[in-house]
Amino acid sequence: MDSTILLFLLQDGVTNGAVYALLGFALVLVFTVTRVIFIPQGEFVAFGGLTYAALRAGKIPSTVPLLMILAGVALLAGLWARRRTWSNAAAAKDVALTLAMPVLVWLITRALGSASRPAAVDVLLTIAIVAPMGPYLYRFAFEPLAEASVLTLFIAAVAVHLGMTAMGLAFFGAEGLRAPPLIDGGITVGPLLVTGQSIAVYVTVLVLIIALWLLFGYTLPGKALRATAINRAGANLVGISTAMAGRVAYGLAAIIGAISGILIVPTTTLYYDSGFLVGMKGFVAAIVGGLASYPLTGLAAIAIGTAEAFSAFHASAYKEVIVFALVMPVLLLRSLGAGQSHDEEE
């Protein structure tokens, strides 16, 4: 292996790792705020990528009717939860708030039709279609279980993953989609060609990380999310609605998933079920970060992306096996370390 290949593999690894890092952050966010190990994160990636590819091809993406269905189910769950303290005004507000977004994106996608438009419009529209899925999923699948154990929530997450994959097959079919690169061409640095696509990935990931850092560190709503993650009972007592915090966390996770999908779909053909493996790599990174640390998760994601690139080059048949086997020593180390730290807490 010469240095050009080495550099190429490194670049490939970092580009993939950056996307895994985003997914890892979403998993840490969702877990700390709602204690859900969010397996369906990958579906947001697949749906985001497929939606973007369909929009670029001038078609109405199948996620538009899917969003309508999810909104309907979330609305029914919301109205059912109101049955004991029913008021027509509150119910009407629920209907309006829940259905506004799907109707809006439906109207916009119809109006746009197959007219050519800048990629940025499709990016924003993709986010607008996929983002509301997060809160809807939370509303009907997780909010009613908010006080359940982590295991129960995990089982619910697996069920939602299976359901979402099945919906993906029903709405998108078995064929894959691919989109043109976000930025054409590239620049040459020494022996290395950095594609416009990878530059788009780096810039997007950096901007998102800075945005999340500003949100959690410097705004009151961001701090309220962190507070909910640190101490749910305390957050409740200062009047932070934990249900609202959950919906916001799921909305952010869906936005991150959609953006990840948009970043991936120009480089690889995405299928209705492609999200799972991509999401799992983010999950491995989040596990290394203890489902708590954002910086550790980010570093682990870059390491996973790099390991993946090198194993794809040397033993491509075993690529996934090698990457997922990496989590074992980490789990072993963590379980050894956990024995000591448990005693310190109360």
Next chain:
Amino acid sequence: MTAPLLSIRTLTASYGAVPAVTGVSLDIQPGEIVTVIGANGAGKSTLLNAAMGALPAGGAVWFDGADVSALGVEARVRRGLCLVPEKRELFATMSVRDNLELGGWCVDAARRRSGLEDVFQRFPRLSERQAQMAGTLSGGERQMLAMGRALMARPRVLMLDEPSLGLAPRIVGEVFAIIAELRKSGVSILLVEQNARAALRSADHAHVMELGAFTMSGPAADLARDKRVAEIYLGLGG
């Protein structure tokens, strides 16, 4: 006599099949300190948590003339009912200042700013330590932060669960001085304490709780002189 600000009517609460509170009623007038004393496990904390809406409860809770029984915790906080729990429930890995600002989550930015000034004036220690992580504070400072955080929501009734628990005697004195000052500024207080002597000294009205029900009620000064209360709770018996 004016209408009570907080009125708890035949409240019941249980953990599974085990009843913890069995039909308790109490009223708090505006600007009044009411205390509930009793042994460990008498159901005092359960009473406060149920009144706050943090536990499912039977009976009714009225606040400022409205039935709030069906409302969740957040809605009760918004109306001006706040609880400082026994465990404090601070945001340990956030700064003192962030803890306080989040205490003002339900009020607008202007009231949050003036509330922060007010809390820093009341608790100068917190002002000195505003950049420090809440988890690194001493026991007394943590209690002050918990009270400060609750005050940020501008409560009209503040419920304090064992505010003196685990604190050094000198700090306990400070905490009770703050409680007395809070009353002067118009906040009504429902105080649950094992330190019956200090609680009875600062309260207007008192209830003795045993096995989930009130066994004695009356003006705090009368209860402090009561022979049975003295024997069991003030440690003056033979």
